[in-house]
Amino acid sequence: MRLLETVDLTKNFLGLTALDRVNFHVDRGEIVGLIGPNGSGKTTLFNCATGLLPVSGGRIKLKGEDITNRKTHEIALRGVSRTFQLIRIFPRLTVLENMLLAIQQHQGERILASILKTPRVRRLERDARDRAAELLDFVGLAPLADDPAAHLSYGQQKLLEFIMAFMPQPEIVLLDEPTAAVNPTMIQRMMDHIVELNRRGHTFCIIEHNMDVVMDLCHRVVVLDYGEKIAEGKPDEIRNNRDVIEAYFGG
Amino acid sequence: MRGGFPLTRPSPPRGQRVMWALMLVAGGVLLAGLPYVVTSAYVMHLIIFSGIYIIFALSYDIVVGYLGMLSLAHPAFYGVGAYTSVLLVMQLDVPFLPAFAAAGLLAALVAVVVGYPALRLSYHSFAIVTLAFTLIVRIVWINWVSLTNGPMGIPGVPRPRLDVPFLGQIRVETSTGYYYLILVLVLLTCSFVYLMIHSRVGRVLVSIRENEVLAETLGVNAFRYRMVAFAIGALFAGIAGSFTAHYITFVGPEFTDFYYITMLLIMVILGGSGTIHGVILGAIVFTFVPEYLRITPEFRDVIYGCILLLTIVFMPGGIGGKLNDVLARRRVPSHAAAGNR
Amino acid sequence: MNGLSFGAIYAMVAVGLTIVFGILEVVNFAQGEFYMLGAYLTYLVILAQLPYPIAILVAVAGMAVIGLLVERFAIRPLIGKAWQLPILSTLGISIITQNGAILLWTPNPRTIIVETASRSLDVLGVVITYQRLLIILLAVVVFTALHYFVQKTKTGKAMRAVSQNKEACQILGIDVARISTIAFALGAGLSGLGGAVVAPVMAIHPVMGILVVIKCFAAVIMGGFGNIHGTILAAFILAIVESFAVAYVSLQYKDMFAFIVMIAILLFRPHGLFGRKVGI
Numbered sequence: 001m002r003l004l005e006t007v008d009l010t011k012n013f014l015g016l017t018a019l020d021r022v023n024f025h026v027d028r029g030e031i032v033g034l035i036g037p038n039g040s041g042k043t044t045l046f047n048c049a050t051g052l053l054p055v056s057g058g059r060i061k062l063k064g065e066d067i068t069n070r071k072t073h074e075i076a077l078r079g080v081s082r083t084f085q086l087i088r089i090f091p092r093l094t095v096l097e098n099m100l101l102a103i104q105q106h107q108g109e110r111i112l113a114s115i116l117k118t119p120r121v122r123r124l125e126r127d128a129r130d131r132a133a134e135l136l137d138f139v140g141l142a143p144l145a146d147d148p149a150a151h152l153s154y155g156q157q158k159l160l161e162f163i164m165a166f167m168p169q170p171e172i173v174l175l176d177e178p179t180a181a182v183n184p185t186m187i188q189r190m191m192d193h194i195v196e197l198n199r200r201g202h203t204f205c206i207i208e209h210n211m212d213v214v215m216d217l218c219h220r221v222v223v224l225d226y227g228e229k230i231a232e233g234k235p236d237e238i239r240n241n242r243d244v245i246e247a248y249f250g251g
Numbered sequence: 252m253r254g255g256f257p258l259t260r261p262s263p264p265r266g267q268r269v270m271w272a273l274m275l276v277a278g279g280v281l282l283a284g285l286p287y288v289v290t291s292a293y294v295m296h297l298i299i300f301s302g303i304y305i306i307f308a309l310s311y312d313i314v315v316g317y318l319g320m321l322s323l324a325h326p327a328f329y330g331v332g333a334y335t336s337v338l339l340v341m342q343l344d345v346p347f348l349p350a351f352a353a354a355g356l357l358a359a360l361v362a363v364v365v366g367y368p369a370l371r372l373s374y375h376s377f378a379i380v381t382l383a384f385t386l387i388v389r390i391v392w393i394n395w396v397s398l399t400n401g402p403m404g405i406p407g408v409p410r411p412r413l414d415v416p417f418l419g420q421i422r423v424e425t426s427t428g429y430y431y432l433i434l435v436l437v438l439l440t441c442s443f444v445y446l447m448i449h450s451r452v453g454r455v456l457v458s459i460r461e462n463e464v465l466a467e468t469l470g471v472n473a474f475r476y477r478m479v480a481f482a483i484g485a486l487f488a489g490i491a492g493s494f495t496a497h498y499i500t501f502v503g504p505e506f507t508d509f510y511y512i513t514m515l516l517i518m519v520i521l522g523g524s525g526t527i528h529g530v531i532l533g534a535i536v537f538t539f540v541p542e543y544l545r546i547t548p549e550f551r552d553v554i555y556g557c558i559l560l561l562t563i564v565f566m567p568g569g570i571g572g573k574l575n576d577v578l579a580r581r582r583v584p585s586h587a588a589a590g591n592r
Numbered sequence: 593m594n595g596l597s598f599g600a601i602y603a604m605v606a607v608g609l610t611i612v613f614g615i616l617e618v619v620n621f622a623q624g625e626f627y628m629l630g631a632y633l634t635y636l637v638i639l640a641q642l643p644y645p646i647a648i649l650v651a652v653a654g655m656a657v658i659g660l661l662v663e664r665f666a667i668r669p670l671i672g673k674a675w676q677l678p679i680l681s682t683l684g685i686s687i688i689t690q691n692g693a694i695l696l697w698t699p700n701p702r703t704i705i706v707e708t709a710s711r712s713l714d715v716l717g718v719v720i721t722y723q724r725l726l727i728i729l730l731a732v733v734v735f736t737a738l739h740y741f742v743q744k745t746k747t748g749k750a751m752r753a754v755s756q757n758k759e760a761c762q763i764l765g766i767d768v769a770r771i772s773t774i775a776f777a778l779g780a781g782l783s784g785l786g787g788a789v790v791a792p793v794m795a796i797h798p799v800m801g802i803l804v805v806i807k808c809f810a811a812v813i814m815g816g817f818g819n820i821h822g823t824i825l826a827a828f829i830l831a832i833v834e835s836f837a838v839a840y841v842s843l844q845y846k847d848m849f850a851f852i853v854m855i856a857i858l859l860f861r862p863h864g865l866f867g868r869k870v871g872i
Contacts, residue, residue, distance in 0.1 A: 050468060076470035088465040090458060100451075101458045104470040111479055114451045115443070125451070168470065321676050368859050375619045375817065376858070378679065379809040383851045386806060390848060509802075513687050516680065549691040556688035563677050563684065564669050 003028045003063060003172050003203050004049065004080075010057035011044055011227075018044045020227040021058065026172060031194065031204040033218035033235070035211075037248055040224040042207045043085060046174050050082050051075045063171065077104060079171030083161045083178060085207075091150035095141060095160060098149050099132035102167035131167060139163045139193060155186040162190065166197065175206045179213055191217055215239065223247065282434060286427040295426040297539055299498065302433035303491050304534040306440045307511075308518040309527065310487030313444065315516075316524035317453060318480040319460030320374060323512055324365065324381035325488050327388040328358040330507035332489025333496040334392070334399060337408050340497075347411040351493050358489025359482040366481045370474060385507060392504035404503025411497050429498055436494065440487055445527060447483075456480055510548075513555050521562045523569030532570060597724040597793075599831030600731035603824045604786040606808035606815070607738070608779035614755035614818030615775040618667060618678040623808065624801025625689035626780045630655050630787025631796045632697065638704045644792075651788035652781045659780025663773050671772070693798035701795035727789045734785065735824060742820070751775060755818055803847050807834070810854035829853075 004026045011019040019041045026032045034042050047053040049060050051072035060068045067075050081102075090098050114121050136142040139159045144152060149160060158178065165173045178194075179187045187210070194204060194217060208214050214221060214235060221238045223231040225247040231238055238244055289295055307329065314322045336354035339345040345353070369380045393402050411423040411432065423432050447453050458466040459473045467473055496502040514537065522533020541551050562569065605627050612620045630651040637647035662685055670677040712721045742748040754761045754771045762768050786804075794800070811830055815822030830850045837849040 052464070052468075071472075072464075072467040073470050073472045076468055082468060088462060088468070090461045090465065092461060093457070097454060101454060101466070101471075102469050111452055115447045117446070117450060121451070164469075315676075319676070321679060368855065372858060373817075374675065375613070375679075376813050378619060379806075379813060380855070380858070383806055383810070383854070386802075387848055387851055390845065394845060512683075516683070520680070547695070549694045552691040553688050553695065556684045556686075556691070559684035559687070560666055560681055563681050564666070567673070567677060 001028050005061045008058035012056045017227050022229050026205045030219045033214040033221040034207045036224035041227040081165035081170035082174035085176045087157050087161050089149050089161050094146050096145040102164040103128050135163045155182050172203045179210050299429050301535045301538040302437045305531050307491040308530050308534040309444050310484045311515045312519045312530050314484040317456045321378040322381045324384050326507045326511040327385040328485040328488035329492035332358045332492035333502045333506045336493035337496050337502045354493035355486040355490040359486040362482045362485030366478050370477045389507045406501050408500040521569050523572045595832035595835035597727045599828035600727050601786045603827035604782045606811040606823045606827045608782035610812045610823040612779040616772050621682040622686040624805025625686050626783035627787040628801035630784030631791040634788040634791040644706045648788040651784045655784025656777040656781035659777040663776035701797040706792040723792050807850040810850045
């Protein structure tokens with residue numbers, strides 16, 4: 001089933017076409033790699049899909065529902081989690097607080113109830129903490145739960161941002177260069193986590209420049225160049241695709 | 252600005268908890284018995300005003316400290332609260348408690364109306380628009396004579412009469428009476444703010460302040476939370492204004508004077524934005540100190556401006572912030588101290 | 593005619609605001625006080641029996657110096673920290689200056705009479721004083737010079753570059769701190785000029801800055817933060833609307849009209865009429 005889908009997605013910036021009628025989809029349970037040279041529109045696609053950028057043309061659908069130009073928080077609440085190229089976490093808050101903020105207790109939560117800590121709210125808080133503890137344990141960050149996130153190493157921060165995406169039980173997780181600037185041990189760790197979480201049923205779309213990661217991890221790869229989709233297929237097919245090689249090394 | 256951090260701190264050890272409890276009890280006894288210990292009417296007057304400013308300053312810190320938005324509209328809400336309860340009581344014979352509640356609620360409503368367009372703007376535009384709003388409100392107080400009696404204000408505001416079930420009617424007329432009333436209000440306000448900060452709501456507000464895009468990506472409706480914080484801040488400001496009007500038995504355009512911004516900023520910033528105890532300290536100190544200095548208002552404001560500048564440049568966390576650092580250092584020695592700020 | 597000359601004054605002060613915002617990303621809440629000080633400096637020079645042109649020069653230069661000092665000691669230490677801090681700093685300066693002025697010169701308004709300026713001229717059936725003519729002409733001259741400065745000179749181009757991308761400029765070796773100081777001094781000087789030319793027209797008093805600066809804020813918001821041309825246009829629009837409103841609607845609520853226009857525009861275009869042009 002098509003979880004996330006773009007139909008003729010187009011994005012223009014003052015005369016520059018960042019995305020040109022891109023047709024792209026991710027099925028449930030897949031790990032899809034999104035690759036292409038710098039500036040090919042990969043992050044722009046993520047930004048459009050998560051409502052951070054208004055779309056110039058085309059549609060974006062989540063589970064069949066049209067989410068084009070919806071507000072960012074609405075899209076997030078519908079089950080789309082994402083990470084950023086330059087890590088976005090709350091450095092001045094603790095690791096645990098970061099995790100707790102990654103989950104919205106219920107849509108349209110009643111604010112007064114939250115403040116007065118009704119039993120229902122207290123139960124939801126407890127569940128959230130349990131879930132956070134479990135996820136932190138999964139990635140090995142549990143001992144650092146009460147430390148300010150700023151005190152973590154770069155790799156640990158990337159892990160935190162990564163695992164935060166799983167707090168709200170997302171339908172799909174969009175990862176923007178999860179292994180960028182990370183040491184090889186951490187890369188392997190990240191890949192193991194992704195494989196395991198995928199085994200548990202999570203769906204991923206990953207922007208990556210590290211070809212080894214893409215080849216090992218992804219079920220299917222989509223290639224963008226100058227805003228256009230130039231190739232799509234299994235990693236082996238893409239590796240030998242002439243257009244792709246030219247895009248990366250030609251001109 | 253440092254602002255507040257609703258820390259998910261581990262519970263303090265038992266010994267410390269017992270100590271806190273004892274201090275609380277001692278404090279409670281002191282507060283309850285205060286009117287019988289203080290003999291000077293003047294000092295009582297200052298104590299009551301400290302109470303008012305504690306509420307006013309805390310309400311401001313919600314918007315400026317936790318939400319991180321530079322709002323200059325608070326004097327307007329203070330005035331709205333004051334005029335609302337006075338007019339309800341004097342023109343429509345509404346009893347004090349409902350009028351008082353209405354004052355807060357109307358101030359919150361005004362905040363919602365103003366906030367709806369204003370909170371979409373950039374932070375800088377928001378500051379400017381709230382400033383404009385305060386100036387406009389003052390112009391309205393002065394010029395809408397049929398409603399507000401113009402620049403002369405409305406004297407002879409009746410003192411509060413509380414119809415409390417089982418206790419009958421309580422007339423608040425003496426210093427002692429006003430003291431207990433403001434004490435109750437201060438306790439309620441502090442409790443509410445404390446609960447809010449340590450709840451999810453406080454955490455979300457801080458997240459919006461720290462990185463709005465990230466908060467939105469995590470599913471937070473930043474606009475809605477902004478409106479709520481802005482309205483809550485206005486509500487308590489309105490209540491403070493209403494109490495003041497019924498205490499000094501007068502209301503006038505001076506209630507919405509820009510001077511209050513200076514005062515609020517000093518109390519909040521120097522006291523320590525984001526710390527309840529810091530703001531309370533700031534409110535008390537800056538109620539008492541200027542009175543004892545006996546200087547002209549202009550000279551006082553020059554000094555306030557200088558203090559504001561010096562605080563911002565050298566100690567933006569305020570005194571409360573410094574206290575927090577000291578306490579945090581003792582509790583979690585290895586981590587928090589190292590460049591937490 | 594009133595509208596045009598006040599438009600010129602609002603434009604001067606507003607352009608000062610917009611340049612400072614474009615380059616330092618700080619809203620200078622003390623801009624109104626710079627305007628007020630410019631008027632007082634003019635007053636003092638006239639009091640010393642010196643000619644009016646000297647007064648204007650002193651006001652502009654004096655305010656530029658004050659702007660330089662303020663930027664160096666009260667703003668620069670705060671750049672890079674939380675965004676609220678520099679703004680609060682200017683707020684502090686505003687409070688100190690206003691009350692200092694009250695202490696120094698009492699709240700009583702002062703007036704100055706400039707001989708040549710109060711004579712009037714008949715232009716196409718409309719009587720206009722020399723002073724108002726001077727204001728408009730001076731505005732034209734100053735804005736033309738500013739345009740040339742920003743577009744053609746090395747420093748001006750550096751200023752434009754900084755307002756577009758501060759980090760890139762730092763990497764390229766542009767002295768951003770120096771540019772910031774120049775920008776702030778320029779903004780203060782423009783404000784001082786506004787005060788100097790309004791001094792013979794209106795009474796001078798310590799709180800004259802507040803109502804003017806608010807309209808200039810409105811002009812900056814409407815015209816686009818950092819957008820010089822937009823701000824100038826917006827300033828004139830606001831002044832003309834205001835003069836019509838006073839003439840045909842109500843004198844009491846005169847100061848509100850600028851806000852009403854601003855709020856109306858912001859409701860439909862939150863980024864102002866022209867949006868933030870990238871760079872000044």
